[in-house]
Amino acid sequence: MIKIDKKYHAKVLLFGEYTIILGSSALSIPLRNYFGRWIRKNANSIHVEHLRKLSAYVEKETDLSIDGDLISSLLSAGDIEFSANIPVGYGMGSSGTVAAAFYDCFVVKETVDLKELKSILASIECYYHGKSSGIDPLTSYLNLPLLFYPDGNIELIEEELDLSGLNIYLLDSGMKRSTAPLVQKFMEQKENDPLFAEKVGLLCQYNNEIITRLTDGRKQDMFDLLNRLSKLQYEHMQSFIPEHVKSQWEKTLDSEDIAMKLCGAGGGGFYLLFSKQPLLKNYFTSELICINQ
Numbered sequence: 634m635i636k637i638d639k640k641y642h643a644k645v646l647l648f649g650e651y652t653i654i655l656g657s658s659a660l661s662i663p664l665r666n667y668f669g670r671w672i673r674k675n676a677n678s679i680h681v682e683h684l685r686k687l688s689a690y691v692e693k694e695t696d697l698s699i700d701g702d703l704i705s706s707l708l709s710a711g712d713i714e715f716s717a718n719i720p721v722g723y724g725m726g727s728s729g730t731v732a733a734a735f736y737d738c739f740v741v742k743e744t745v746d747l748k749e750l751k752s753i754l755a756s757i758e759c760y761y762h763g764k765s766s767g768i769d770p771l772t773s774y775l776n777l778p779l780l781f782y783p784d785g786n787i788e789l790i791e792e793e794l795d796l797s798g799l800n801i802y803l804l805d806s807g808m809k810r811s812t813a814p815l816v817q818k819f820m821e822q823k824e825n826d827p828l829f830a831e832k833v834g835l836l837c838q839y840n841n842e843i844i845t846r847l848t849d850g851r852k853q854d855m856f857d858l859l860n861r862l863s864k865l866q867y868e869h870m871q872s873f874i875p876e877h878v879k880s881q882w883e884k885t886l887d888s889e890d891i892a893m894k895l896c897g898a899g900g901g902g903f904y905l906l907f908s909k910q911p912l913l914k915n916y917f918t919s920e921l922i923c924i925n926q
Contacts, residue, residue, distance in 0.1 A: 634703070634738065635671055635703070635707065635713055635738050636671060636737065636738055637670075637671050637672065637673070637713075638670050638671070638672065639670060639671070639734075639737075640668040640669075640670050640776075641668055641669050641670060641730040641731075641733045641734045641737070641773045641774070641776075642663035642664055642665060642667065642668045642730070642772075642773055642776055643663070643664040643666075643667040643668060643669075643719045643725040643726045643727065643729075643730060643773070644661050644662065644663060644664055644725065644726040644729065644768070644769050644772035644773060645661070645662050645663075645664045645725065645803075645896065645903075645905075645924065646659060646660070646661050646724075646768070646896070646897050647660045647661065647662050647801075647905070648660045648840050648843055648844050648847075649661075649781065649840060649844075650894075650895045650896070650897050650898065650899070651816070651819050651833075651836070651895075651898075652833070652836050652837045652840045653781065654816070654820075655823075655833065655837060656783045656837070657783060657836075657837040657840050657841055658780065658781060658782055658783060658840065658841050658844050659768070659780075659781040659840075659844075660778065660779070660780055660781075660844050660847070660848070661768055661771075661772045661778065661779045661781070662772070662778045662779075662794060663772055663773070663776050663777065663778070664725060664726075664924060665924070666922060666924060667717070667718055667719040667720070667725060668717065668718065668719070668730065669715055669716065669717030669718075669719060669727070669730035669731060669734060670715070670716060670717070670734070671713055671714070671715055671716075671734060671738065672713070672714065672715075672716045673712055673713065674712045674713065674714050684704070684707070684714070684715070684735075685704075686760075687731070687735060687757075687760055688701075688704050688735075688739070690760045691735070691740075691756075691757055691760070694756070694759070694760075695753075695756045695757065697740050697741075697753065697756070697757075698740070698741040699739050699740055699741065700738075700739050700740075700741060703738075703739060704739055715731055715734060717730060717731075720809075720902075721809070722809030722810060722811070722901070722902065723809065723810075723901075723902035723903055724810070724812060724896065724897035724898055724902045724903070725902075725903070726769030726770070726772065726773055728758055728760075728761035728762065728769070729754075729758055729765075729768075729769025729770040729771075729772070729773050730769075730770070730773045731761075732754055732757040732758040732760075732761075732765075732769075732770040732773075733754065733770040733771075733773035733774035734773075735757055736753065736754055736757055736770070736774060737774060740753075740757075747771070747779075747787040747789060748785060748786070748787060750771060750774075751766075751767035751768070751771045751787065752767060753767075754767045754770035754771050754774060755767030755770070757770065758770050762813075764813075768781070771787075775789060777789055777790055777791065777793075778790040778793070778794040780844070780848065790848070794847075794848070795850060795852075796852070796925040798852060798853070798909075799852045799907065799908075799909075799925065800907070800908040800909070800910065800911050800912065800923065800925070801905065801906070801907055801908075801923070801924050801925045802905070802906040802907075802908070802912060802921045802922060802923050802924065803896065803903040803904070803905065803906075803921070803922040803924055804878070804881065804893070804903060804904040804905070804906055804917060804919050804920070804921055805903060805919050805920040805921075805922065806875055806877070806878050806901050806902060806903065806904060806919065807919065808875060808900075808901030808902070809901055809902070810898060810899075810900040810901030810902050811900075812897070812898040815873065815898040815899060815900045816898060818872065818873075819873075828869075829869055832865055832869045835861075835865060836862065836865060836866070839858050839861055839862040839865070840862065842855075842858055843855045843858050843859060843862065846858070853909070856889065856890070856892065856907070856909065857889075859892035859894070859907055860888075860889060860892050862892070862894060863882075863885065863886070863892040863893050863894050864886055866894055866895055867879075867882055867883075867886060867893075870895070870899065873895060873898070873899030873900050874895075874899060874904075875900075875901060877918070877919070878904055878919070880918075881893075881917045881918060881919060882904075884916075884917070885906070890908060890909040890910060891906065891907070891908045891909075891912070892906070892907045892908075893905065893906050893907075894907075903922075906921070911923075
């Protein structure tokens, strides 16, 4: 059944960028500021032909059963489309929201566990990228924080993650980026640079401990580790930070109360800022978007 105006939120990988592919934990949360939804047709919507092609892909490339009659009726009427305000090329899961909405409304569902659901949603999102982890559409579909463990298990945080007293911002680099080349660069650097490989091990250690402290409610206790992680990324992942973002990142390096880090792949898109106190809008030259206030 089509669900008009139901919101499928974008996602932020709060912690776990790059280290998740090396076996560390990761924490993903819905991003309330950005979302996609089925609406009555307007000029900014995904064209009907896009839905037709996505439907054909899912039928051909997956084992999923879809409600063909519903899709056909919608295509014939031509008045229902998917609209989103999520910036493309920013790593916020723009394609994941479409995959989640398609699964929610058009796929005939069976009872599955979270790992299988992640795999199913990944198979739909592959239409856009050729490869998908499933994290983005799973976060969008469930619309709750998700904790991904090194053994592959997934924990759904049933209630909103308590982020009170912690100010989290997205810093807009103003640049789009593509994830795949950046991941390739990261893996090559890890293989060819022994010092970088050593520092990546520390990244995994810091990342896992920060997630533990945050989910245990020890938000203030995690800032020392956040500062260490921030300095490590700044010093050893320069090629993942645009020049105009580096100058802003430098402002945080001597502070115990503000920490900046990659948001996903880096190279553009958004960057994450954590602050014990609300930040003034003119503290940074780039636009700041508070995601938890």
